[in-house]
Amino acid sequence: MVSSLPVLLDGDPGLDDAVAWLLAFASPETQVLGVTAVHGNVPLQQGVRNTGVVLALAGERAAGVPYFAGADRPLLREGMTATQVHGATGLPAAHLPEPVRGPEAEHAVDFIIRTVRANPGQITLVASGPLTNVALAFRLAPDLPGLLREVVWMGGSTAQGNRTPAAEFNALADPHAAHIVLHSPVPVRMVGLNVTMQCIATPERLEQLRALGNRAGAVSAEMLEFYAGVYRERYGLSGGALHDPLAVAAALSPELLTWQAMNVEVELSEGLNVGRTVCDLYGVTDREKNVQVAVGVDDAAFFKLLLERLGTLP
Template sequence: MVAAPQWVILDGDPGLDDAVAWLLAFASPELDILGVTAVHGNVPLPLALRNAGVILALAGERAEGVPYFAGADRPLLRGAITATRMHGDSGLPAEELPDPVRPPEPGHAVDFILRTVRARPGEVTLVCSGPLTNVALAFRLAPDLPALVREVVWMGGSTAQGNRTPAAEFNALADPHAAQIVLGSGARVRMVGLNVTMQCVATPPRVERLRALGSRAGQVCAELLTFYAEAYRRNYGLNGGALHDPLAVAAAIRPELLGWQDLRVDVETQEGLNLGRTVCDLYGVTGQAPNVSVAVTVDDEAFFELLLGRLAALP
């Protein structure tokens, strides 16, 4: 018997690797995408919202009828930061992108999350590829909501190093207070952080395999990841861009591609060198109960084959 698709809301800040991730999600029959919610992050919210519409257009009939919404345009307590040096000024540095086929829906992303989760208690997964501001606002407005969410799968944080600062990964640093609210909410949370995503690199041969798909989606992904590769060579010395957000979507589709460890994780919210750091209690030294299932290993080859195979189904 084939399992029914899991209901999902995609929440993110597209951003070029969000685009690849969301195309993977729309191409995967395991997921039934109920809606897309944009948040500040890689680019300011107006650009992230437009990019959401562009990605839906790229997904073609797979995204037909899927609504998208504007969410939070800033962190809960701090000023907004962006990652345009990694994603380009537009967030989607590719040629001949389609225009959105329809405008965003009226209303706020947080209201959409609230009513969608409440309509399907225990059955909706939030796959988050940006700062967690929208989810934190929803959890604060409705304290019962963490218990009603099936799970939160978040690309963010790390068991070790940062990328925006030596201590902090970008999505965690972009709203550390929101990340702490969500991780400490009691919801089931899975964290896919830099410690695994930096092992999944879109090398030139992999980019050429995407281009060779011969589809618009494959061509756009190849263009985006070519731009990303230059930024990664310049900043991190890697031979290609890391597939951060696609790995989080893959974790929702095939969690067995990763190894998981239940850990106590807290987010540093005090100003200073460690702001935004996800403090993972790897050895249980605090004696506190685990609150997050953290990805600690990944089958990189199997992950990329999944990505390539699924994107081949898109126009």
């Protein structure tokens, strides 16, 4: 576990982004420098508001942390949302706080560029949505990939998809952005469906969240219970998968996961496989191993960390 970790959070909140960001704010070893919203689970305008709500939920831990609106659409494709999974607002819970303040006027991409350049070699960027903001930053500032400590991305899979049989949502929502980031000279850790689908918010775990006795635990449980209905119907699971929280945990404690370096390509051709992350598990292509891919997870230790950290919030 790192002792001090300056972090930028980029995502499309979305209920599991919200739980992930609460984990980041609740972790004393992190210094969250800012939060940037991108299109994805909900339209950008709703995602920006949701970002303000999550910061308010985090209380004093998020005091003074700025947040920013980013890209409202993919680089080339038509946009998509996942409101059928996350609800119309993306945060399906009652009694949510109002944002304490609004977003900054600066564009998210400009903020990312400015902040990384001011902290060379130090920042971990945790991306829990489509990679549009990150790809735009890399295109506008070609020096940026060499200045980041690493990018940890919840996206892709070594196997199946979830939005289509082949593609995970964050990869499908902007495959061209994912291609740019995965082929940039920046260390990338990919936390995909092959591991996140092992981390399920079961009814017992929801009760443990409620038993924390704080608002963060109660709201997290309420949102994840909404999510569980989709997962029971679609996958036959007992609860929703903790996709984005696992990516934050991977940045904090990479030892919770097993990693394998491999070549990862993103399918850009329109058709049944668009957005698929093609992972060369066995090195059959002899292509450069450009990504550290999570291939295993200590699910119990991960949830223990999540529970302990969320318990420290209001």
